[in-house]
Amino acid sequence: MVILLKILNLAVTLTAAPLLLGIIIRVKAWFAGRTGQPLLQPYYDIWKLLRKGTVYSVSTSWVFRAGPLVSLAVTLTAALLLPMGGLPAVFAFDGDFLVFVYLLGLLRFFMIVSALDTGSSFEGMGSSREAAFSALCEPALLIGLAAIAKITGHASLTPMAASLQPALWTAAGPAFVLVGFALIIVFLSENCRIPVDDPTTHLELTMIHEAMVLDHGGLDLGMLQYAAALKMWLLGLVLVGVVVPIHSGFLCLDTAATLLCMGLLAVLVGIVESSMARIRLLRIPPLLIGAAALSVLALVLVYR
Numbered sequence: 001m002v003i004l005l006k007i008l009n010l011a012v013t014l015t016a017a018p019l020l021l022g023i024i025i026r027v028k029a030w031f032a033g034r035t036g037q038p039l040l041q042p043y044y045d046i047w048k049l050l051r052k053g054t055v056y057s058v059s060t061s062w063v064f065r066a067g068p069l070v071s072l073a074v075t076l077t078a079a080l081l082l083p084m085g086g087l088p089a090v091f092a093f094d095g096d097f098l099v100f101v102y103l104l105g106l107l108r109f110f111m112i113v114s115a116l117d118t119g120s121s122f123e124g125m126g127s128s129r130e131a132a133f134s135a136l137c138e139p140a141l142l143i144g145l146a147a148i149a150k151i152t153g154h155a156s157l158t159p160m161a162a163s164l165q166p167a168l169w170t171a172a173g174p175a176f177v178l179v180g181f182a183l184i185i186v187f188l189s190e191n192c193r194i195p196v197d198d199p200t201t202h203l204e205l206t207m208i209h210e211a212m213v214l215d216h217g218g219l220d221l222g223m224l225q226y227a228a229a230l231k232m233w234l235l236g237l238v239l240v241g242v243v244v245p246i247h248s249g250f251l252c253l254d255t256a257a258t259l260l261c262m263g264l265l266a267v268l269v270g271i272v273e274s275s276m277a278r279i280r281l282l283r284i285p286p287l288l289i290g291a292a293a294l295s296v297l298a299l300v301l302v303y304r
Contacts, residue, residue: 002088005251009087013079016259017233018042018226020266027270042229049222057215060117067114068220068227071107075227075234078103082237083158085258086251092158097145100157101138104190107231108134111224115212126211129281133189133196133208136288141186141238143295144179148242150302151175164245178298180243185291187239189284191232194273196284236265 021042029036038044056065080090081100089096112131115123149155151172152163169176189196192209199210213224237258246257279287 005087006090009084010079010090012084012087012255012259013082013230013233013237014076016262018046018229020232020236020262020269021229023263023266024270024273027267028274031270031274042225046222046226046229049217049225050219052218052222054216054218054220057118059119060215064114064117064215065220067110067117068216068223070110071114072223072227072230074103074107074110075230078107078234079230081157082234083161083241084237085246085255086253087255089158092156094155097149097155097157097160098142101142101145104141104231105134105138107227111212115215118215120215122207122211123214126208129208130212133284133288136285136292137186137189140182140288140291140295141190143292143299144182144186144242145238147175147179147295147299147302150299161241161245162247164241165247166245168245172302175298175301176242178294178301180239182291182294182298183235183239183242185287187232187235188269188272189288189291190235191228193269195276195279196287198273198278233262236262240265 019039019042022037022039025041026036026039078100081092081096081103083089083092108130112127115127148164149160151168152160154160154163188194192199197208197210209228213221216224240258240261244257244261246254246261248254248257
């Protein structure tokens with residue numbers, strides 16, 4: 001029975017990840033007064049790219065070709081470590097939250113070196129920004145999860161999520177609020193959403209994530225887009241698990257509530273992107289440093 005629940009968790013994660021992008025697109029279209037793309041358009045786009053061939057420059061090496069495949073493999077590995085609602089993770093062990101954070105770092109590393117391998121100035125610019133901003137994001141995520149581990153008394157994501165009862169908010173409410181705000185900033189930054197980055201921009205001088213995939217196409221681009229959607233889903237699960245701890249004792253109810261919260265998170269992202277513009281690049285580092293400071297303050301509060 002437990003094995004079936006783990007398989008169900010992985011199946012839902014792999015299937016539902018691109019749906020968040022579809023919800024965001026529809027919310028933004030509604031705010032703009034347009035009909036917008038179909039809700040399942042991200043699935044169509046990824047499937048279309050996966051069926052296309054790829055073109056490689058003679059100036060690139062095996063690093064460029066391996067980047068998308070390794071990025072997708074690392075993201076899929078990270079998905080094995082996260083529980084969802086009442087569904088347990090496929091693998092759970094002490095310290096797996098550290099492995100989760102460093103898997104996301106490994107994903108970023110291969111995307112950066114794959115972009116740098118092209119020798120493109122635009123991709124080098126996007127890679128440098130990605131490296132700089134991620135160096136500020138990772139401490140916020142890692143220290144925030146460390147604070148949650150201290151509060152729950154568990155160093156594994158599955159028992160950590162199961163221990164996040166509403167009663168803990170009464171005992172450590174300020175720490176949860178601080179970690180929640182930090183995770184929101186990390187979620188928007190790591191997924192290159194407004195106000196940190198605009199995923200729909202076509203101006204190379206302002207792009208971060210999109211600048212790193214300019215030379216990818218076909219199957220490789222499809223793998224990168226799916227890996228990005230999966231990464232958004234995983235970070236969304238972490239955020240929802242901390243901010244909205246739902247544990248009714250009923251497996252179906254807990255899982256359905258988590259999926260509903262994930263949909264609401266996508267709606268919130270769409271509202272944010274429809275109501276404000278991206279901030280200046282020079283103002284992004286203070287924002288990310290603030291997120292790291294919130295996580296550090298939360299860790300201090302739980303250790304006092």
